[in-house]
């Protein structure tokens with residue numbers, strides 16, 4: 001039984017066939033078999049895990065639902081996966097404070113659903129919201145289509161509980177909107193991809209749930225016409241709660257190989273827009289949107305009902321899956337540039353001869369660029385494409401990842417391209433918070 005004869009207050013998985021499932025996440029990466037998977041259900045287990053990791057020199061790799069796309073939960077040598085599935089706690093809502101507290105093991109859909117059941121709204125909406133864990137969404141600072149209006153997970157976190165390298169659980173932040181007692185350590189843990197500690201739960205703030213929603217389909221003949229539209233709307237004071245798009249190549253693949261609803265999607269390229277402001281379903285609001293969209297609004301279509309809206313979003317969520325099925329060796333990235341630089345991004349990519357197709361979050365410049373023919377390139381060619389892509393984003397004021405994070409998948413590029421001062425600052429923080437390097441070493445930095 002190796003190094004795990006007994007961990008108090010925990011169940012331990014050691015059977016190789018059961019460990020197999022933990023070797024990978026939703027990235028293309030696959031690690032060695034972990035030494036064990038530990039499911040703690042009390043603080044004694046956490047203390048013992050930290051003590052053993054420190055004295056016996058193994059890594060603690062936090063894992064939520066394993067939907068991460070950056071390889072953050074993939075084990076490396078001598079890794080123990082920590083799965084919080086059995087950690088106690090319930091979702092609790094304070095209507096008076098407009099806050100929600102939940103354990104990391106909750107699913108994000110449960111958190112969003114619990115808020116909605118009380119007429120409240122927790123905005124973070126990664127496209128994996130119906131599969132991913134709340135803890136994973138905190139650790140990766142997840143954000144989805146709604147980020148163009150509501151920002152990412154980080155904007156909503158008030159306080160969180162985390163196991164740190166001293167073996168104890170600490171609460172960072174407080175459950176109030178106002179807290180100015182020094183720099184916000186809770187925010188440091190959000191998006192830290194498990195390298196500073198293990199998040200056990202968090203308190204997030206909520207909004208009143210939007211009462212109206214306008215969903216529009218905007219087909220266009222020339223897809224370049226879409227590129228400036230989010231900036232046009234925002235400049236005029238209209239903030240969409242989503243502005244997604246598919247370029248002609250991706251749209252055509254969806255029509256051919258996607259679900260039933262995709263076959264009926266119009267246009268040579270297509271945008272899916274939503275607004276959730278009070279009054280957004282009025283005639284006057286629609287007229288204003290159409291005025292701002294200008295000639296592009298000619299073919300504008302309204303989603304007729306909730307069923308059609310859901311079907312459209314299902315197509316959006318399945319886009320990556322459909323492309324992956326057709327092009328199993330494709331390489332996809334989730335780069336981001338400022339909304340105002342999207343056109344320049346595409347011009348730059350064309351000038352560099354980058355063979356990419358794109359869909360994603362046009363509203364906030366977070367683009368899912370896909371190299372469908374990656375399987376036909378040499379590794380060196382693909383690496384050169386990726387470096388050129390990342391450099392272009394950095395030149396335009398963007399960065400390597402808008403939402404999936406750095407993890408293992410983008411670590412080399414991050415270390416190569418990010419400001420060395422900032423890499424060193426992150427490493428200094430890592431040394432200060434985790435001096436023995438037990439939390440997810442080899443990821444991010």
Ligand SMILES: Cc1cc2nc3c(=O)[nH]c(=O)nc-3n(C[C@H](O)[C@H](O)[C@H](O)COP(=O)(O)OP(=O)(O)OC[C@H]3O[C@@H](n4cnc5c(N)ncnc54)[C@H](O)[C@@H]3O)c2cc1C
Nearest residue numbers: 064065066067068072126127133135136137139143194199
């Ligand atoms: C189809 C699909 C669509 C997606 N769309 C989006 C999107 O729109 N936006 C987006 O942001 N992401 C998206 N993702 C990526 C992924 O779903 C999110 O990053 C998600 O929040 C990860 O949650 P998880 O529970 O699966 O985490 P995991 O994959 O289990 O872990 C992710 C990382 O967080 C760490 N971690 C997990 N739990 C904890 C914890 N309790 N404490 C400390 N560290 C922890 C892990 O070590 C790892 O580094 C998508 C993924 C898929 C498969």
